[in-house]
Amino acid sequence: MSADPHPWATTLEGLHAEVWTRLIRGVHDRRAAARHPTLATVAPDGSPQARTVVLRAADRASATLRVYTDAQSAKMTELRTRPLAALHVWDSGAHLQMRLATHVTVHSGDAVANLWAKLPEEARLSYGCTPAPGQPIPDALAYRKTPDPSVFTVLELRLQAMDIVHLGPQHRRARFSRIEGWAGIWCAP
């Protein structure tokens, strides 16, 4: 039997710690899998919605994550109706699937002025579009991007639970929840 390349996957503590290592790496390393998670929400009509987002912050102590968006985007309408989001990362290097159930709090205006101030000019172009993102336009390039701090919006994702799968020589799956202090239990994969 060959050595397990991911010994951290054999204990609940190890698995939980590795998830946070990978999430934090996503914030700082553009090439990390967790840099670009998929954020799933539910539309007012009850349909599932999923799109790529950029992970902007990850804090293990409070078990919160942060992503940025435009106040005019469809996901804001969805989150106002149902402030829940599932964040999904498949990290092929770690053979690790992370499914994070979160409650979402929306911050904008003065409360996020310090984060806006830290954004490079080019990054600011992602916040502020005329017409609004998703609106029909007569031609592919018939829109204008103008950085607009009034639409810059920070989503604070407060983790409630994690469903983690490691695909190794033998598959392992664990669930961790805030209410259990992130202690974790094993589940059938």
Added chain:
Amino acid sequence: MSADPHPWATTLEGLHAEVWTRLIRGVHDRRAAARHPTLATVAPDGSPQARTVVLRAADRASATLRVYTDAQSAKMTELRTRPLAALHVWDSGAHLQMRLATHVTVHSGDAVANLWAKLPEEARLSYGCTPAPGQPIPDALAYRKTPDPSVFTVLELRLQAMDIVHLGPQHRRARFSRIEGWAGIWCAP
């Protein structure tokens, strides 16, 4: 101005065709981005759910996709309540985000016996687990995988709409819908 590395992104027809090229590549090439899309559903409690799936078939003429699952998995409970799924692919090579809204039909038993017959023995291990996937177990490896054709389930995803974003020198976004014969319109990105 440098040449656009993705000239197909400049027309609605080109973008639509490229999406299908990438989806079909996902079926046949283990390294293609579309091999492992994220499938988002809505749980009976209204919460969004997302997980990685393997793309098994893609047919442009009928605009349908196929993935396999275990009848005992949580997503089956979700799909029985609400037979809607969003399939999400971020193809970094093409700088292309594909968001596919689908209606899901479930097939099992005799109707999928031919697909089961074609599955290699190792792949069959993904269908049939005791206890059922997601059930708590006392230890990480306290489960048994036994191939079981009676839980092998095929999800047929009938595309209703596509929301496509290309991140190029200038970003482009288009929406295509079945009801419009997949003609497509441009949208603000």
